[in-house]
Amino acid sequence: MKTRLIAATLMLSLASTGAAYAKPSCAKGAIVGGVGGHVAGKHGLLGAAAGCAIGHHMAKKQERQEREAQARANAQAQANSQQPAPAPRK
DSSP: OHHHHHHHHHHHHHHHTOGGGOSHHHHHHHHHHHHHHHHHHSOHHHHHHHHHHHHHHHHHHHHHHHHHHHHHHHHHHHHHHHSOOOOOOO
């Protein structure tokens, strides 16, 4: 019975957070946070909300790092393509 109640609470909390947080990172964070909050003192809903926010933050952070790495790779490729080719030896 408790499992069903926890699952229903998590689904309702995910549904009420809106489209901005409806991502896999939020779901995973909400599940972990909800279970942790429930075990820590019957604060499953609070843990689910915090876990969703943290999961969303971490996903955005990783996305930003990937964008910056891609931009560095593009800049390096562009710099390499602009260098003149060395003259062939005779």
